[in-house]
């Protein structure tokens with residue numbers, strides 16, 4: 249299983265360091281095959297020791313240059329970061345990233361050999377239209393994306409389940425994951441209000457290869473419970 253923590257705009261450099269120390273102490277007995285990823289904010293990227301992968305929540309498709317407010321490859325290379333989240337719904341929604349822009353970013357980081365956790369997920373109005381609309385919407389979010397990329401991990405995160413406390417039901421997750429698996433033969437994570445109380449059930453669903461966790465990953469104790477089960 250893959251367990252990924254997305255801190256979003258939370259934590260500082262100092263608190264991230266403490267978090268990682270606390271987390272690693274708590275997950276010392278994790279299953280060897282389980283993989284842990286941590287995506288702190290850009291200001292907390294650093295060199296950390298331990299059995300986990302540090303990734304960037306975002307970066308611009310450039311080595312360096314004049315892109316005010318962005319970070320590029322040069323800033324990630326300083327810490328040997330080779331993993332990135334692309335397509336998160338908050339970047340699509342609040343930062344205005346279009347599918348075309350996202351596909352370009354994907355192609356760039358693919359050409360740099362990054363491991364990419366690529367996020368897709370439908371808004372509530374699409375979910376309310378039924379399963380066919382959901383699948384069409386998710387397929388539209390794969391436009392321009394090389395789904396055969398060997399270092400691709402996909403995260404299905406229904407937008408209405410993110411940060412709302414309302415996770416998708418096991419049936420909804422099972423159906424969507426199994427439908428996606430027919431199209432993409434890559435590890436497939438679920439995200440959206442995952443917490444220690446529901447994580448065990450979600451990882452047991454056929455077609456779920458791991459979890460992308462926001463709010464419930466912010467405390468080391470809570471994320472450790474999700475990993476250890």
Ligand code: PGA
Nearest residue numbers: 410411440441461462463
């Ligand atoms: P959440 O966020 O766990 O707070 O719902 C998940 C995500 O956006 O990756």
